[in-house]
Amino acid sequence: MAMRLVLVFLLSALLPFSLSQVRDPLAWLYTRQSPGYYFGSVQALTAAGGDCPEECDCPPTFPVAMYCDGRGLTAMPTVPSRIKYLYLQNNAITAVPDSALVNATNLVWLMMHHNQLRSDAIGMKVFLKLEGLERLYLQHNNLTSIPPNLPRSLRDLRINHNHIEKVTPADLEGMDNLTILYLHDNAVSDIGASLKALKSLTLLDISGNKLAKVPDALPEHLHQLYLESNSIDSLPEGFLGGFTQLQYVRMAHNQLTDKGIPPNTFNVTGLVELDLSFNKLERIPIVSTTLQHLYLQANQIKEFTLGSFCSIVDVTNFSKLRTLRLDGNEINRQDIPSESALCLRQASSIEV
Numbered sequence: 295m296a297m298r299l300v301l302v303f304l305l306s307a308l309l310p311f312s313l314s315q316v317r318d319p320l321a322w323l324y325t326r327q328s329p330g331y332y333f334g335s336v337q338a339l340t341a342a343g344g345d346c347p348e349e350c351d352c353p354p355t356f357p358v359a360m361y362c363d364g365r366g367l368t369a370m371p372t373v374p375s376r377i378k379y380l381y382l383q384n385n386a387i388t389a390v391p392d393s394a395l396v397n398a399t400n401l402v403w404l405m406m407h408h409n410q411l412r413s414d415a416i417g418m419k420v421f422l423k424l425e426g427l428e429r430l431y432l433q434h435n436n437l438t439s440i441p442p443n444l445p446r447s448l449r450d451l452r453i454n455h456n457h458i459e460k461v462t463p464a465d466l467e468g469m470d471n472l473t474i475l476y477l478h479d480n481a482v483s484d485i486g487a488s489l490k491a492l493k494s495l496t497l498l499d500i501s502g503n504k505l506a507k508v509p510d511a512l513p514e515h516l517h518q519l520y521l522e523s524n525s526i527d528s529l530p531e532g533f534l535g536g537f538t539q540l541q542y543v544r545m546a547h548n549q550l551t552d553k554g555i556p557p558n559t560f561n562v563t564g565l566v567e568l569d570l571s572f573n574k575l576e577r578i579p580i581v582s583t584t585l586q587h588l589y590l591q592a593n594q595i596k597e598f599t600l601g602s603f604c605s606i607v608d609v610t611n612f613s614k615l616r617t618l619r620l621d622g623n624e625i626n627r628q629d630i631p632s633e634s635a636l637c638l639r640q641a642s643s644i645e646v
């Protein structure tokens with residue numbers, strides 16, 4: 295959406311002066327008959343590609359893009375080889391046969407979210423020749439597995455809101471440039487060590503799946519790790535130890551208990567936000583003094599342990615915590631000791 299907006303601005307800047315005189319200079323982008331109307335010549339149309347399929351728009355000033363989104367399509371259109379940015383979202387496409395993108399080897403973005411793609415209707419070779427593909431949006435479809443032979447050039451893969459049950463190491467093999475992976479709202483129960491080798495991955499969202507434990511191995515450059523709404527009840531020793539850039543960890547709506555969390559799991563520097571709300575914790579876990587936002591609402595916490603935030607308190611040793619949520623637990627405001635003011639001197643919001 296944001297990219298589309300940027301594009302529109304870019305295009306409006308590139309439009310010839312006479313065009314920007316018309317009442318809505320961007321109208322031609324949205325209605326199929328308008329390019330001819332505004333340009334008043336077939337020349338512009340053919341220059342932009344007489345090869346543009348009837349059901350799509352190929353803006354003359356941006357000949358590498360093809361817009362076929364939201365048109366009730368049930369099958370793939372023919373894609374000319376010059377196209378780099380292909381918009382097919384919000385249709386009812388069920389299949390991508392091997393032949394569909396055979397000439398579209400220049401694709402950089404392929405947007406196919408909100409369709410009805412089924413895994414058994416995606417050809418084995420569809421993606422084989424798309425060696426420059428960087429963004430692939432497949433969210434909100436009917437996929438039960440990650441499509442085979444995805445290009446290693448991918449940077450952003452979104453396949454959330456499907457029915458995927460399993461992710462294997464082969465699915466994501468060699469994707470050294472992948473930085474964003476959205477797998478949330480699927481039915482993944484085990485992901486093994488499939489993610490370990492993704493050396494550029496910074497954002498991983500596997501929330502809303504069926505994980506009973508955290509993935510065996512996680513990529514070391516993660517900034518954001520979202521695991522909320524799974525069935526995780528325990529964490530392995532040193533779970534967050536190996537990361538150098540991890541800042542946001544969200545594990546709300548799981549089954550975490552005190553017993554399942556090794557003592558210094560969250561006492562790691564660098565962490566900015568930790569969300570452990572809606573679990574089964576009875577104590578406040580020990581967190582690093584550098585943590586800024588801690589969400590613990592809706593657990594079963596019975597005691598306010600100041601030592602969880604500060605092991606010693608003096609002028610230079612205090613917690614950087616700004617937000618602390620403890621509402622929906624078994625403690626009251628009176629349970630917070632007065633010494634807390636010193637340790638939690640930066641907290642602007644404490645909810646009990």
Ligand SMILES: *[C@@H]1O[C@H](CO)[C@@H](O)[C@H](O)[C@H]1NC(C)=O
Binds near residue numbers: 372373393394396397
């Ligand atoms: C691919 O290009 C070849 C040669 O130009 C053409 O014959 C064929 O119909 C094209 N296929 C598709 C699916 O666009």
Ligand SMILES: *[C@@H]1O[C@H](CO)[C@@H](O)[C@H](O)[C@H]1NC(C)=O
Binds near residue numbers: 412435
């Ligand atoms: C896709 O899934 C939805 C809901 O799960 C279902 O209603 C629809 O029939 C499915 N479509 C296809 C083509 O399988």
Ligand SMILES: *[C@@H]1O[C@H](CO)[C@@H](O)[C@H](O)[C@H]1NC(C)=O
Binds near residue numbers: 446447470
């Ligand atoms: C990853 O990105 C680099 C730099 O942009 C590029 O040179 C390289 O070919 C990409 N890797 C793959 C597998 O496409």
Ligand SMILES: *[C@@H]1O[C@H](CO)[C@@H](O)[C@H](O)[C@H]1NC(C)=O
Binds near residue numbers: 582601602604605
């Ligand atoms: C957290 O870790 C730091 C440094 O690793 C250590 O000095 C501190 O005592 C630990 N906090 C608690 C409450 O154990």
Ligand SMILES: CC(=O)N[C@H]1CO[C@H](CO)[C@@H](O)[C@@H]1O
Binds near residue numbers: 605
């Ligand atoms: C336990 C702890 O964090 N101690 C620190 C208190 O502050 C001094 C001065 O910054 C540090 O040297 C200690 O390591």
